[in-house]
Amino acid sequence: QVQLQESGPGLVKPSETLSLTCTVSGGSISSYYWSWIRQPPGKGLEWIGYIYYSGSTNYNPSLKSRVTISVDTSKNQFSLKLSSVTAADTAVYYCARGMVHMDVWGKGTTVTVSS
């Protein structure tokens, strides 16, 4: 059974870069799309972007200038980098398998942006 696990710092300073990794276990990262989604406290889900295992990406236009998603097939991982963060980027960050049809999700990791 495929499982996803997000990892990374829980606290990031304003203007710095948020970096998270999603490790895929129980299956291969190949032949699937992989997504990042976030949820600010008390708010709804927001699509951040996705990557195909081959490396092609697509990002939310509202975040596009600050987002980079990459994949490391040798480690069965994919990663998120979000630059120039502000308090508005405080959220639970989820990784998931799929693009619209996201059938496996990580448990989520809380990232707080604060000095």
Added chain:
Amino acid sequence: QSALTQPASVSGSPGQSITISCTGTSSDVGSYNLVSWYQQHPGKAPKLMIYEVSKRPSGVSNRFSGSKSGNTASLTISGLQAEDEADYYCCSYAGSSTSYVVFGGGTKLTVL
């Protein structure tokens, strides 16, 4: 890219049926059969309930069903149970030229 429109809240009594709407545009919901629905309990990750408008993943109760008409997709839950109380989000593919994905704002379902 705008969020899909969902009612903020719906409610129903145990055993009843409810429907949650998800309104998009001709650029997303109206053009593609790539609409999914997610259930989220407090403090938990979302769970896929419906994909490709009306398909149910293995293990999801057949009390959950999906449909689409024009630019509006719908999730119907029949035979409401207490454990159905949760937030529900729709999600759609949003264009062949952009390949974006867009979520609805979410609907809080209360089982009375």
